[in-house]
Amino acid sequence: MKASSSQAGPVPLTPTDNSPPPSRRGAAARTRGLLLDSARRRFAYDGYAATTVRDIADDAGVNVALINRYFRSKEGLFEACLKAVIDELVHAARTVADLEQIPEIIVSHTAGVLAVDGPRDALLLLLRSSGDERTEQMRTGLLRTFSERLAAAAGWRPDDPTGDQLLLRAQLVLSVAFGITVLRASPGLEPLGSATEQDLTGPLRDLVEALLTRH
Amino acid sequence: MKASSSQAGPVPLTPTDNSPPPSRRGAAARTRGLLLDSARRRFAYDGYAATTVRDIADDAGVNVALINRYFRSKEGLFEACLKAVIDELVHAARTVADLEQIPEIIVSHTAGVLAVDGPRDALLLLLRSSGDERTEQMRTGLLRTFSERLAAAAGWRPDDPTGDQLLLRAQLVLSVAFGITVLRASPGLEPLGSATEQDLTGPLRDLVEALLTRH
Amino acid sequence: MKASSSQAGPVPLTPTDNSPPPSRRGAAARTRGLLLDSARRRFAYDGYAATTVRDIADDAGVNVALINRYFRSKEGLFEACLKAVIDELVHAARTVADLEQIPEIIVSHTAGVLAVDGPRDALLLLLRSSGDERTEQMRTGLLRTFSERLAAAAGWRPDDPTGDQLLLRAQLVLSVAFGITVLRASPGLEPLGSATEQDLTGPLRDLVEALLTRH
Amino acid sequence: MKASSSQAGPVPLTPTDNSPPPSRRGAAARTRGLLLDSARRRFAYDGYAATTVRDIADDAGVNVALINRYFRSKEGLFEACLKAVIDELVHAARTVADLEQIPEIIVSHTAGVLAVDGPRDALLLLLRSSGDERTEQMRTGLLRTFSERLAAAAGWRPDDPTGDQLLLRAQLVLSVAFGITVLRASPGLEPLGSATEQDLTGPLRDLVEALLTRH
DNA sequence: TATGAATGAGAATTCATTCAT
DNA sequence: GATGAATGAATTCTCATTCAT
Numbered sequence: 001m002k003a004s005s006s007q008a009g010p011v012p013l014t015p016t017d018n019s020p021p022p023s024r025r026g027a028a029a030r031t032r033g034l035l036l037d038s039a040r041r042r043f044a045y046d047g048y049a050a051t052t053v054r055d056i057a058d059d060a061g062v063n064v065a066l067i068n069r070y071f072r073s074k075e076g077l078f079e080a081c082l083k084a085v086i087d088e089l090v091h092a093a094r095t096v097a098d099l100e101q102i103p104e105i106i107v108s109h110t111a112g113v114l115a116v117d118g119p120r121d122a123l124l125l126l127l128r129s130s131g132d133e134r135t136e137q138m139r140t141g142l143l144r145t146f147s148e149r150l151a152a153a154a155g156w157r158p159d160d161p162t163g164d165q166l167l168l169r170a171q172l173v174l175s176v177a178f179g180i181t182v183l184r185a186s187p188g189l190e191p192l193g194s195a196t197e198q199d200l201t202g203p204l205r206d207l208v209e210a211l212l213t214r215h
Numbered sequence: 216m217k218a219s220s221s222q223a224g225p226v227p228l229t230p231t232d233n234s235p236p237p238s239r240r241g242a243a244a245r246t247r248g249l250l251l252d253s254a255r256r257r258f259a260y261d262g263y264a265a266t267t268v269r270d271i272a273d274d275a276g277v278n279v280a281l282i283n284r285y286f287r288s289k290e291g292l293f294e295a296c297l298k299a300v301i302d303e304l305v306h307a308a309r310t311v312a313d314l315e316q317i318p319e320i321i322v323s324h325t326a327g328v329l330a331v332d333g334p335r336d337a338l339l340l341l342l343r344s345s346g347d348e349r350t351e352q353m354r355t356g357l358l359r360t361f362s363e364r365l366a367a368a369a370g371w372r373p374d375d376p377t378g379d380q381l382l383l384r385a386q387l388v389l390s391v392a393f394g395i396t397v398l399r400a401s402p403g404l405e406p407l408g409s410a411t412e413q414d415l416t417g418p419l420r421d422l423v424e425a426l427l428t429r430h
Numbered sequence: 431m432k433a434s435s436s437q438a439g440p441v442p443l444t445p446t447d448n449s450p451p452p453s454r455r456g457a458a459a460r461t462r463g464l465l466l467d468s469a470r471r472r473f474a475y476d477g478y479a480a481t482t483v484r485d486i487a488d489d490a491g492v493n494v495a496l497i498n499r500y501f502r503s504k505e506g507l508f509e510a511c512l513k514a515v516i517d518e519l520v521h522a523a524r525t526v527a528d529l530e531q532i533p534e535i536i537v538s539h540t541a542g543v544l545a546v547d548g549p550r551d552a553l554l555l556l557l558r559s560s561g562d563e564r565t566e567q568m569r570t571g572l573l574r575t576f577s578e579r580l581a582a583a584a585g586w587r588p589d590d591p592t593g594d595q596l597l598l599r600a601q602l603v604l605s606v607a608f609g610i611t612v613l614r615a616s617p618g619l620e621p622l623g624s625a626t627e628q629d630l631t632g633p634l635r636d637l638v639e640a641l642l643t644r645h
Numbered sequence: 646m647k648a649s650s651s652q653a654g655p656v657p658l659t660p661t662d663n664s665p666p667p668s669r670r671g672a673a674a675r676t677r678g679l680l681l682d683s684a685r686r687r688f689a690y691d692g693y694a695a696t697t698v699r700d701i702a703d704d705a706g707v708n709v710a711l712i713n714r715y716f717r718s719k720e721g722l723f724e725a726c727l728k729a730v731i732d733e734l735v736h737a738a739r740t741v742a743d744l745e746q747i748p749e750i751i752v753s754h755t756a757g758v759l760a761v762d763g764p765r766d767a768l769l770l771l772l773r774s775s776g777d778e779r780t781e782q783m784r785t786g787l788l789r790t791f792s793e794r795l796a797a798a799a800g801w802r803p804d805d806p807t808g809d810q811l812l813l814r815a816q817l818v819l820s821v822a823f824g825i826t827v828l829r830a831s832p833g834l835e836p837l838g839s840a841t842e843q844d845l846t847g848p849l850r851d852l853v854e855a856l857l858t859r860h
Numbered sequence: 861t862a863t864g865a866a867t868g869a870g871a872a873t874t875c876a877t878t879c880a881t
Numbered sequence: 882g883a884t885g886a887a888t889g890a891a892t893t894c895t896c897a898t899t900c901a902t
Binding site: 561567594599601617618622633637641 | 691692693694695772774776781784785788789792809812813814816817819820821822823824825827828831832833834836837840844845848849851852854855856
């Protein structure tokens with residue numbers, strides 16, 4: 001049985017772009033963008049295999065064949081989504097300079113109302129797989145980068161012989177972020193499901209401090 | 216493109232039962248069990264939609280049609296897997312009496328070599344969806360139960376007016392467990408990927424203490 | 431979609447034989463008979479392709495594999511049914527000596543409550559096909575025989591040069607019989623659906639007289 | 646064993662439309678029509694269950710998937726066929742004003758060479774069932790309408806207290822039509838099998854007069 | 861003789877993708 | 882650039898039949 005989200009689209013709100021095609025030139029970029037947005041949501045919430053290219057095209061309000069035109073294939077589209085998400089997260093990782101910022105970063109990628117998200121589906125999509133080798137590696141690469149960045153904020157250095165302990169702890173912090181994301185994607189679990197940024201920040205501060213301070 | 220695991224099976228090791236078919240009369244239970252085991256692994260690692268009934272049958276070494284015979288449909292099989300996992304987890308939840316036990320419980324469901332698992336794929340499968348309403352509810356029900364149990368170990372009571380804070384923190388602990396699981400399912404992230412139970416227990420103790428003590 | 435009759439059996443009444451297996455010897459014949467009865471009804475009402483060997487076995491209350499044991503195949507079973515029906519009808523045809531008997535013969539094979547029939551499904555089954563060449567010929571052979579017999583009662587002789595007219599009229603009489611059967615098999619058409627033998631005899635007398643007298 | 650007609654198609658003659666596809670844009674209606682034609686023949690002659698969607702698509706010379714595109718399912722296609730047939734027959738029923746016309750109407754729907762038919766398979770298809778409740782009702786509805794129309798031509802009125810007798814006789818007339826159809830569908834029964842319209846009209850006149858005049 | 865287990869062929873349907881306009 | 886039409890490769894499921902007890 002297909003997910004009920006198939007007809008309605010997982011998050012039909014905030015179509016991101018309702019403006020008419022700006023001209024002849026530029027219409028392509030706009031269509032590409034619409035598809036990318038829809039795909040990202042679908043892939044994130046329903047997973048790669050459960051998502052139909054028709055779902056995506058319908059959400060975007062464009063013809064299915066354009067997916068192949070602009071992205072060569074369903075998998076090409078997935079890769080494009082992944083690339084976009086990774087870019088965002090690499091950027092976010094760079095902003096992590098010290099431990100105090102970590103809770104905030106996590107919260108900004110996991111909290112918020114599901115429907116209004118956009119950047120909120122990033123972590124979720126990162127966990128999805130199309131089964132393709134290349135995207136698998138992109139994913140792993142980012143995870144590594146991100147956890148090293150978190151560890152670095154706690155004093156970790158690549159050549160530190162005893163650094164594995166710290167890196168492991170950083171990856172546990174990362175785990176919380178992903179854990180929150182997957183649990184929030186599974187509806188009905190309160191109070192986590194509708195926790196606000198404020199609700200989460202306090203506990204996360206405790207958590208980060210416990211895991212990453214003086215170890 | 217299909218997942219590369221399609222041919223090899225995600226983890227074909229430890230078939231759990233290599234014994235020869237016990238006569239023929241009465242072999243039904245064994246066959247059913249083989250299918251359940253294979254399905255559980257496949258669904259957990261590849262997801263519902265990406266898993267083919269043929270994959271499952273081949274892993275189990277039996278004919279595809281038997282899936283329909285014993286479980287009515289692919290979805291029936293998924294539901295059976297989910298039920299089994301939920302039973303295990305409900306049992307695990309019951310053993311949680313005080314905070315000290317929590318790290319151990321988490322570790323026992325998240326660590327261990329991927330290939331040797333069995334109970335280790337429980338959390339992962341719990342996150343998978345077939346899109347069916349009923350299984351969705353089973354999942355949510357368990358998540359609620361489990362988080363309440365964790366909170367209770369920290370002193371939470373259902374009628375406590377300010378208990379939501381504690382329940383939220385318990386759900387964050389649960390998040391870590393799921394987060395570890397999904398990150399370990401994504402191969403290549405070291406040191407988390409091959410962390411042993413000992414490696415994880417210490418940090419988790421800090422984490423549980425920070426989140427659930429005196430709040 | 432399968433016919434709703436699949437679970438309930440088209441006519442579960444009058445199992446024809448509820449007696450316990452008489453001995454070891456003789457059990458075979460009884461089982462064979464049970465299967466033949468069930469098959470006949472199923473084939474007649476649902477058609478060959480829509481009927482499942484499991485439907486038949488379940489109706490008869492015996493194991494499916496026995497169909498192959500006793501009749502070699504589904505088609506063998508169908509052929510056996512057809513043969514039985516043909517035997518009955520050949521016998522009926524022989525009793526037709528003059529025109530007055532024809533309405534009665536028709537009525538006895540078309541009227542009666544659907545559920546209680548037995549000989550009433552004969553004509554219906556005769557119209558069913560398994561697609562096999564041989565059964566097709568058996569069917570045609572009987573139809574020929576029967577219509578010649580009807581024509582003979584009206585004075586037709588095989589070598590009569592102008593006899594075709596009369597034979598055609600006899601086949602129209604046969605048509606009525608089959609027409610009544612198929613219309614009665616399609617439920618809800620009143621008053622034909624529940625017409626009694628008395629209701630039908632009068633009109634049929636008029637019909638036979640009009641078609642077969644002095645031409 | 647499958648019907649021998651499976652490979653050859655029941656009556657592949659007169660494809661109704663040999664014209665080349667009219668451009669490509671807008672070819673949908675033509676394809677739909679081709680499928681409808683093939684389906685009608687197949688369903689009428691082989692029955693619903695014995696007919697394969699691939700048979701139909703091959704007869705029509707188009708891809709199988711288009712059946713689902715245009716009719717949603719095999720059953721949807723059957724329903725479309727039934728609807729078309731019913732429309733034709735309702736139209737035919739309306740033309741019946743007095744008794745003299747009845748033989749002609751019957752003849753026009755039952756005679757003619759099998760291969761050249763088109764409207765000739767209407768009655769046959771009407772007797773076929775997919776097992777679906779809804780189509781069953783459509784069928785019964787038409788049968789009722791049609792027989793009332795025949796009865797009306799003989800003076801029957803809906804509120805006539807003794808009208809059942811007349812209605813029953815009208816349904817016997819209908820029976821002849823269906824009887825002729827099913828007997829002609831079963832090949833090899835001469836002279837009925839190749840009787841022309843002229844051959845049938847005379848006897849049918851006698852029959853209608855005997856059944857429907859002054860009763 | 862009877863039965864539950866197992867199998868392989870075939871059926872309907874879905875879906876990503878390509879083609880022609 | 883965009884679209885409706887068409888295709889072929891899967892995928893799930895059903896079913897007649899065979900096997901071993």
